[in-house]
Amino acid sequence: MASLRLEDQLCFGLYAASRAVTSLYRVVLDDLDLTYPQYLVMLALWDKDHRLVKELGAELNLDSGTLSPLLKRLQTAGLVVRNRQADDERSVRVSLSETGKALREKAQGIPDVIGAAMSLDEAGVARMRAELDRLTESVNAYREALSPA
Amino acid sequence: MASLRLEDQLCFGLYAASRAVTSLYRVVLDDLDLTYPQYLVMLALWDKDHRLVKELGAELNLDSGTLSPLLKRLQTAGLVVRNRQADDERSVRVSLSETGKALREKAQGIPDVIGAAMSLDEAGVARMRAELDRLTESVNAYREALSPA
DNA sequence: CTCAACTTAGTTGTGCACAACTAAGTTGAC
DNA sequence: GTCAACTTAGTTGTGCACAACTAAGTTGAG
Numbered sequence: 001m002a003s004l005r006l007e008d009q010l011c012f013g014l015y016a017a018s019r020a021v022t023s024l025y026r027v028v029l030d031d032l033d034l035t036y037p038q039y040l041v042m043l044a045l046w047d048k049d050h051r052l053v054k055e056l057g058a059e060l061n062l063d064s065g066t067l068s069p070l071l072k073r074l075q076t077a078g079l080v081v082r083n084r085q086a087d088d089e090r091s092v093r094v095s096l097s098e099t100g101k102a103l104r105e106k107a108q109g110i111p112d113v114i115g116a117a118m119s120l121d122e123a124g125v126a127r128m129r130a131e132l133d134r135l136t137e138s139v140n141a142y143r144e145a146l147s148p149a
Numbered sequence: 150m151a152s153l154r155l156e157d158q159l160c161f162g163l164y165a166a167s168r169a170v171t172s173l174y175r176v177v178l179d180d181l182d183l184t185y186p187q188y189l190v191m192l193a194l195w196d197k198d199h200r201l202v203k204e205l206g207a208e209l210n211l212d213s214g215t216l217s218p219l220l221k222r223l224q225t226a227g228l229v230v231r232n233r234q235a236d237d238e239r240s241v242r243v244s245l246s247e248t249g250k251a252l253r254e255k256a257q258g259i260p261d262v263i264g265a266a267m268s269l270d271e272a273g274v275a276r277m278r279a280e281l282d283r284l285t286e287s288v289n290a291y292r293e294a295l296s297p298a
Numbered sequence: 299c300t301c302a303a304c305t306t307a308g309t310t311g312t313g314c315a316c317a318a319c320t321a322a323g324t325t326g327a328c
Numbered sequence: 329g330t331c332a333a334c335t336t337a338g339t340t341g342t343g344c345a346c347a348a349c350t351a352a353g354t355t356g357a358g
Contacts, residue, residue, distance in 0.1 A: 002260035004253070006192045006208065010274045011170050011263060013281035015189075016210060018167035019315080020285045021160050024292040026316085037344060040164075043155045053307060059155065061165060064307050066345055072308095073343085090306040090353050104153070111151030114160060117291035118284055125159045128280060132162035135267055135277075136169045142266035143173040168345080175346085186314060202337065213337050215315055221338095222313085239323050239336040300358090309350070320339070328330090 024117055032106055037066070038074060039107075045080065046104050050095045052085075079103060173266055181255055186215070187223060188256075194229065195253050199244045201234075228252060 006012055025036040044059050045051060053067055071094060074080045079100035085091040155161055174185040193208050194200060202216055220243055223229045228249035234240040
């Protein structure tokens, strides 16, 4: 029987680490006028432009309740544009504006800053990332078994 | 130079894992009518009752902007009571009600469910927790150096 | 062809997180 | 003893997350 003590629990470690990292991003992203979730959307678009809202949601595991207002703010900031698809009027395609594309240059140095802050070498990052992915997979599978979508 | 690709970044793995775990807690805690942050506060109080808001904030790394409304909701739910300290009227002591103490029984099984969902043995949990704590420590130190409190 | 089932994005409401601020109480240098 | 600096909670405003819902468009079984 596992204990109910806060300090024993992995979940709290995860929660604390996630907030610590987000809080570092807040400092680093201040210069780009982006929040951390907005930065994740920009990363996805810099990697592959012209995405449907649905595709962004699948990559980031976020639903339209989170993405719609976030994308609206990115559009207001002039970083992306949104267009209804002609061939399927339900879908909305999100594309980078020139400003949005240009912002990539300012972001180039960020991963190295974050890497330095974590004091992990490339192998350490890869190993931990793999463990976290396995954890996420396992937890999501368990949750879906408990409470089917 | 680290890449700007989403899939390479540890931070995204952390963010995804943290949300996956919270989402499992949402299912598990539904029965107790608690959110995950509320559960963390209850854990802290079950471990040691009669805490100042300040002490809870230090343990959970949360400020009064988060805790004050959360504690108000726990009080409305009848799980805790809050009292201004007589010897220092600035401080508020948070104590479990009988209902709040009793709720501990219903929570007994939760850590094992979460443990099972993570498919990690006790050693794996301890190791990962240690790595996450080191990461949090390192990232927080870096952030404070960048942007002093 | 029709329309019920489905898909996609968006809206609404709740509850964190957190920055910035306020209000009230305490303390210590002088 | 006084008051400026500090401490402690609480408030306000913004932006996620997410459940539940709506609106509009698409599709396919019949």
